[in-house]
Structures are given as C-alpha cells and as structure tokens.
Amino acid sequence: MEAGPTAPATGDDDQDGGDYGPAAAAGGSDDDDQGDDEEGRFFGGGISAAEAEVLDYVDAVADAGPAAPAKIDAAWVRKTALAFEKRISRNAQLRARHEADPPRFMESEADLDAEIKGLALLAEHPECYAEFAGLGCAASLVGLLAHDNTDIAIAAVEVVGELTEDEVGVGGGDVDDFDEEADEDEDEDDDDDRDKSRDKNGWDVLVAAMLDADLLGLLVSNLERLDEEDEADRNGVYHALSVVENLCSRKAVAEQIAKQTSLLVWLIQRAQKKESPVSQNKQYAVELLAILVQSSNKNRKKLAGMDVADTLLQLAAVYRKRDPQDNEETEYMTNIFGSLTSIVDGPEGKAKFVEAEGVELCLIILKEGEKLTKAAALRLLDHAVSGVSGAETCQKLVDAGGLKPLFTMFMKKQSNRVTMDTLMTIFMALLQLLPADSPERTRTLAKFVEKEYEKTEKLLALRDEYARRLAPVETQIARQARGMNDEEREMQAGGWYLARIESGLYSLMNVDLILAWLVAEDDGARNKITSGLAERGESLGVVRKSLQERLDNMDPKKRAKKDTRDMLSTLIDFLR
Numbered sequence: 001m002e003a004g005p006t007a008p009a010t011g012d013d014d015q016d017g018g019d020y021g022p023a024a025a026a027g028g029s030d031d032d033d034q035g036d037d038e039e040g041r042f043f044g045g046g047i048s049a050a051e052a053e054v055l056d057y058v059d060a061v062a063d064a065g066p067a068a069p070a071k072i073d074a075a076w077v078r079k080t081a082l083a084f085e086k087r088i089s090r091n092a093q094l095r096a097r098h099e100a101d102p103p104r105f106m107e108s109e110a111d112l113d114a115e116i117k118g119l120a121l122l123a124e125h126p127e128c129y130a131e132f133a134g135l136g137c138a139a140s141l142v143g144l145l146a147h148d149n150t151d152i153a154i155a156a157v158e159v160v161g162e163l164t165e166d167e168v169g170v171g172g173g174d175v176d177d178f179d180e181e182a183d184e185d186e187d188e189d190d191d192d193d194r195d196k197s198r199d200k201n202g203w204d205v206l207v208a209a210m211l212d213a214d215l216l217g218l219l220v221s222n223l224e225r226l227d228e229e230d231e232a233d234r235n236g237v238y239h240a241l242s243v244v245e246n247l248c249s250r251k252a253v254a255e256q257i258a259k260q261t262s263l264l265v266w267l268i269q270r271a272q273k274k275e276s277p278v279s280q281n282k283q284y285a286v287e288l289l290a291i292l293v294q295s296s297n298k299n300r301k302k303l304a305g306m307d308v309a310d311t312l313l314q315l316a317a318v319y320r321k322r323d324p325q326d327n328e329e330t331e332y333m334t335n336i337f338g339s340l341t342s343i344v345d346g347p348e349g350k351a352k353f354v355e356a357e358g359v360e361l362c363l364i365i366l367k368e369g370e371k372l373t374k375a376a377a378l379r380l381l382d383h384a385v386s387g388v389s390g391a392e393t394c395q396k397l398v399d400a401g402g403l404k405p406l407f408t409m410f411m412k413k414q415s416n417r418v419t420m421d422t423l424m425t426i427f428m429a430l431l432q433l434l435p436a437d438s439p440e441r442t443r444t445l446a447k448f449v450e451k452e453y454e455k456t457e458k459l460l461a462l463r464d465e466y467a468r469r470l471a472p473v474e475t476q477i478a479r480q481a482r483g484m485n486d487e488e489r490e491m492q493a494g495g496w497y498l499a500r501i502e503s504g505l506y507s508l509m510n511v512d513l514i515l516a517w518l519v520a521e522d523d524g525a526r527n528k529i530t531s532g533l534a535e536r537g538e539s540l541g542v543v544r545k546s547l548q549e550r551l552d553n554m555d556p557k558k559r560a561k562k563d564t565r566d567m568l569s570t571l572i573d574f575l576r
Contacts, residue, residue, distance in 0.1 A: 072125045081135040087115040116155045123162040129202030138209035145218035154236035164246040216260045241284045254295035283332045290335040293342045304349040310356040323370035337376040347389035359396045366405040385429040394433045398440035424510040431517040453528045460532040466508035473503040512546035520574040544575040
C-alpha cells in the first residue's frame with residue numbers, strides 16, 4: 001500500500017530538483033536542543049512564550065481545516081468542481097512523471113486528499129447534488145476508488161458514503177395470510193409504482209451518475225484489495241459497506257446491487273469467515289445480506305439460488321444452545337434469522353431450507369436453545385411452512401419429530417401471546433397443506449385428539465381469552481355506531497376493523513380456523529367443540545361468523561388468494 005497522503009514541509013513538485021526533507025530550523029545549533037518544544041520542532045530557537053502561543057494557535061487553526069464557506073450554492077459547486085478536477089489532474093500527471101520517486105508526488109496526494117474530504121460539505125446541501133453530478137464530479141469522485149493509493153480510495157469511499165446517506169427506508173414487513181410467495185407479482189407491481197412515483201431528486205441524480213461510473217464494480221475491487229489486518233483498510237471496508245447500505249434505500253438500486261454477483265459472493269464469503277468475537281465488518285456483511293434479501297422478491301430469489309440459506313444456517317447453528325452475549329451480537333443473530341425468514345418466504349428458499357436441514361436445526365433450537373433463539377427459530381419455522389409451496393416443509397416438520405416440541409410449547413401455561421400466535425399459524429399451515437389421508441396429517445390431527453382432547457380444550461380456552469380481550473373494543477365500536485347512518489358507518493369501517501385487529505381479532509380468527517378444521521376432520525372433535533361452546537352459551541355459529549368475516553375482508557382481486565377463499569367457503573359449509 002502506498003504511503004498515506006502527507007505533505008512535505010518544503011519543495012515544489014513541479015521541479016525535478018530541490019530539497020524534499022524537513023526544513024532546517026532558523027537559528028538552530030547543537031546547543032539549542034534544550035528548548036521548551038518537546039517534539040523538537042523549533043529546536044529551542046529562542047522564541048518567546050507569547051510567540052509560542054501564537055504558533056500553537058496557528059497550528060490549531062490549521063489542524064481544524066479550512067473554514068466553511070459562507071454560502072454553498074451552484075456557484076460554490078462550480079468553483080469546487082474546478083478545483084477538484086485540477087487536483088485529480090495534477091496528481092495523475094505527477095504520478096505518471098515521477099512513478100519511481102513517490103516523494104515527488106506526495107504533496108499533490110495530500111492536496112487531493114484534502115480536496116476529497118472537503119466535498120463532504122455537500123452532504124448538508126442535497127439541492128446541489130444535481131449540479132455536482134452534471135459537472136461530471138460524481139463520476140470523477142467514483143473514479144478515485146481505483147486510485148493506486150488505497151488511502152485516497154478510502155477517502156473517496158468515505159465521502160461517497162456521506163453523500164449517499166438517505167432517510168428513505170426500504171419497505172419491509174411480512175406478507176400476511178397464507179400465501180406469502182403467491183402474491184409476488186402484485187407486490188412487485190406495487191413497489192415499482194411507488195418507486196416511479198418518487199420525484200427525480202438530487203439523491204437519485206447523484207446516485208445514477210455514480211452507478212454509471214461503475215461505483216458497484218469499484219466498491220467490489222476495493223473490498224477485494226483491502227487487507228482487514230490493517231486498521232485503515234479495515235475502516236475502508238466498513239465505509240464501503242456503508243455505501244452499499246445507503247444505496248439499498250431505493251428498491252430499484254437494491255435490485256441493481258443484487259445483480260452484482262461478485263459483491264454478493266464477497267458478502268457471503270465475508271459472513272463465513274470464522275471470528276471470535278465476531279467483528280464489526282462480519283456483522284455488517286450479514287446485515288447487508290438481510291437488507292438485500294428483504295428489499296425485493298427478485299433479490300430473495302437471487303440469493304436463494306446462491307445457496308445463501310446454507311451459509312446462514314451454519315451461522316445460526318452457533319446459537320442452537322445459547323443466546324447472544326450482548327446487544328451487538330443480538331443484532332447480528334437477528335439479521336441471520338431475519339435473512340433466513342425472508343428467504344423461506346419464497347418457494348426457492350423453502351426448498352433450499354429443507355435441503356440444508358433447516359427444519360432439523362430449528363427443532364434442535366426449540367428443544368435445547370435459550371429464550372431469544374427459540375423465538376427466532378419458531379418464527380423461521382412459521383414462515384417456512386406457510387404459503388402454497390410450504391407443503392414439503394410441513395411434511396419435513398412432522399417427519400423430523402416437530403409435533404412434540406411444538407405442542408409442548410402450546411400446552412405451557414406461561415407461553416406469551418407472540419409465541420402462541422406463531423404456533424397458531426404453524427398449526428393452520430399443517431392443517432391446510434398436509435395432503436389428505438397422509439401419515440403426517442393423521443399424526444397432526446391425532447395431537448388434538450390425544451389425552452381426551454386436551455389440546456382442543458386449550459384451543460377453546462384460548463378463544464375465550466382472545467374474545468375477552470376484544471370485547472371492550474367491540475362494545476366501544478357498537479356505542480359509536482349507534483348514532484351513525486349507513487354512510488358514516490361505512491366510512492368508519494376500516495378504522496374499526498384495524499382497531500379490532502390490534503386488540504386480538506386476528507388471533508381469534510386463527511383459533512377459529514383451527515377449530516373449523518377439527519370440526520371438518522374429526523367427529524369426536526366436532527362433538528367436543530360443540531359441547532365446549534355450549535357451556536359458554538355459544539354455538540358453532542360464532543366460529544362460522546369469524547370465518548365469514550375473514551373471507552369478506554380478503555381482496556377478491558388477488559388471484560393468488562383464490563385457494564384460500566375456496567378453503568374458507570368449504571369450512572364455513574361444515575359449520576352449518
């Protein structure tokens with residue numbers, strides 16, 4: 001690696017001759033080395049205390065850097081751009097002329113480094129980004145990532161990171177209901193519309209110019225050449241990864257990043273590097289995989305095809321019997337499981353998950369793991385079994401002995417609501433997706449029948465709990481609706497429904513769906529459920545009403561939900 005950008009005390013790098021060492025101190029002699037300058041800068045040159053204070057002040061001002069301009073506008077950008085391009089050109093000329101004599105171009109290197117860092121002022125004025133990019137400076141800045149001096153390249157990366165910071169986040173969240181991957185076309189269309197609706201602002205113009213200048217390729221080149229054993233290089237890797245994170249704030253750019261296979265390969269390999277404790281850059285690599293896989297379905301498919309599920313499962317296996325030790329490690333583990341959860345939402349990811357024995361690992365964690373890891377593994381299983389392509393995972397879950405730990409958790413008295421809700425969605429997937437008359441389906445139904453239907457009774461008790469929690473909201477809504485006409489009620493319907501969901505309606509609906517399956521599948525369960533509801537002054541009609549409301553609130557325009565709508569209609573008929 002080249003020496004860092006440090007300016008010599010004297011010398012003109014336009015000339016071939018001259019003295020490039022430190023200047024001799026005025027009035028210095030062999031007898032003057034007892035002065036009060038400990039570093040020997042003035043060699044005891046007889047300066048007064050007042051003069052020393054003045055020099056110290058000058059040094060402090062110099063260390064603080066140039067004063068900020070009074071106004072940053074288009075004129076300032078043009079002036080800065082001209083100076084920036086001159087520094088680049090001068091450094092390139094001197095490097096070419098004095099290739100074998102680095103001291104001849106080191107001052108120009110220091111000037112270029114200072115000019116690069118000065119561009120960070122632009123980060124506070126994104127309204128100037130388009131002007132900066134239009135002058136070609138964005139491309140020139142990106143071009144410096146290929147500079148032979150890695151210190152210059154790192155400085156450029158750091159400024160690119162500051163300029164590309166953006167408050168616009170990636171839309172995330174889970175796809176609700178049963179068919180996560182089945183709605184991909186609709187979800188992609190919605191995301192594309194949102195991207196197109198955004199104004200072409202300065203950030204977009206700047207990033208487009210940087211991408212056209214091969215920003216991604218040059219970032220990869222730097223990641224491959226930097227040696228993390230060196231602290232400066234290690235920081236450079238961190239700044240390069242922060243640029244990638246910034247770019248992911250736009251879905252379209254995140255998808256462009258995922259097309260850079262060499263970058264994905266680097267991230268996967270970096271995540272696999274064995275470290276104890278886990279370094280900041282390894283954590284960052286895993287975080288970026290999580291961001292990329294969660295940003296779009298296209299990225300999810302791409303990473304699933306690269307067997308990233310197997311890599312992430314190996315990282316997750318470290319926590320099969322323990323929880324993370326601190327907040328940073330907790331975030332690292334969360335990103336591992338978050339990436340896996342997104343990957344298994346798609347059919348390709350589910351297949352890779354099963355192939356890499358992900359089901360077995362999750363079950364080991366449920367049996368032997370600690371609190372945080374158990375919750376993460378349970379949520380991962382939930383996503384892996386859900387959706388129209390989850391049948392294979394459901395079968396693997398039962399074949400691998402997963403029913404016992406799941407129902408053990410279900411029967412615990414102290415299970416929290418999140419755990420219980422997750423178990424409900426897993427049970428729903430098993431009942432919906434396991435083939436009729438298959439051994440796996442029979443074994444699942446048998447769990448609700450065994451020990452005199454104790455699990456079925458637990459479902460009824462759980463329904464009571466959810467109904468009690470929902471009752472105050474239902475009462476309040478009924479009170480509000482009394483004084484409204486039909487039009488006013490219709491206007492309020494959406495808000496009321498959301499309030500009911502937040503108060504536990506969806507959890508209640510999930511329990512009712514499982515009860516409906518049991519009524520349809522087993523006469524003994526039907527009798528148990530009917531009698532249990534009668535003891536509470538209710539009938540199967542309350543379950544039927546719940547399923548009907550769920551059906552009514554499904555979007556009929558979503559073709560992927562047709563199978564679910566048909567299923568609900570069939571179950572409603574069984575409840576009559």
